[in-house]
Amino acid sequence: MTRIFHVSDVHFGTEDRAALDWFAETVRAEQPDLVLLTGDLTAAARRSEFAAASAWLDTLGVPIRIEPGNHDLPVYSPFMRLFxxxxxxxxxxxxxxKPLDLPGVTLVSLKTTARVQLRRNWSLGRVGRDALARTLRALRGHDPDTLAIVACHHPLVEAGTRTRGGTHGGVGAIAALAQAGAHAVCTGHAHDPFDRLWTDGKYSVRMIGAGTLSERVRDTPPSFNELRIVDRQLTVTVRTAG
Incomplete structure (x- = not known):
């Protein structure tokens, strides 16, 4: 069995210290095979926020995989944001x-963040052609005896949460990922957990969203997802603080 603790949107700068401590204690006690953090490590991509996030991740004592979120791109430095x-x-x-060797699992990344967009709300996701092509190449080369999980920040299509999706190119991306053999897409951004099946009638893939460990909660208390993989079968348990 492989266990992954899927967490997202810790938002250092607006973090919930009690929730972070609870998660860290759970990790140290249970020793999952991996902590997967699907973006928004920070609130505004400040140096101090990244330093705090790094120091906290160092305390976990297990392998860690991070993905970028929209809040991890500079908010108050337009020059850095552009260049x-x-x-x-x-x-x-x-x-x-870093590269991982997880028994029974292939984990690949998909970038859904963008420095600029031709729309007012830059917090929404965007799947670029090159980013999708890189992910598809990795998927097509994965061991067919493993469960293929794609990790990114933004839900690719609407997941029924209070926070809306709106990922540009998301519908085409999730269809392509399903066709390439992805079993699940793990995301954040919504601040509420979800586990839904996307299908076009021929191909299907699970959409799995993690909640938040920040003060910016929506409908769910601070939480993370526990993923268990046994013989290419995936079960997901939402674990909430308190």
């Missing part, structure tokens, strides 16, 4: 986004 928006995330990647 090097992932500079601070790259430093985090060097420590917390």
């Amino acid at each position: 090097d928006p992932y500079a601070r995330m790259r430093r985090m990647y060097a420590r917390f986004h």
Whole structure:
């Protein structure tokens, strides 16, 4: 059995310290095979927020995989946003986004963030052609005896949560991922957990969203998802604080 603790939207800068402590204690006690953090490590991509996130991740003591969220691109530095928006995330990647060997699981990334968009709300997701092509190449080369999980920040299609989706290119992306053999897409952004099946009648893929460990809760208390994979079968349990 492989266990993954899927967490998202910790938002250092507006973090819930009690929720973070609860999660860290649970990780140290139960020792999952991986902590998967699907974006929004920070509130505004400040250096101090990334430093706090890094220090907290260091305390967990298990393998960690991170993905970028829209809040991890500079909010208050337009020059950096335009010319090097992932500079601070790259430093985090060097420590917390390394190749993994998880028994029975293939984990691949899909970038859904963008430095600029031709719409007013830049917090929404966007799947670019090159980003999708990289993910599809990784999926098509995965071991067919493993469960293929795609990790990204934004839900690719609407998931019925209070926070709406609106990911540009999301419908085409999820269809392509399903056709390429993805079993599940793990995301954040909504701040509420969900587990839904997307299908076009021929192909299907599970959409799994994690809640938040920040003060910015929606309809669910601070929470994370526990994923268990046994013989390519995936079960998901939402675990809430308190």
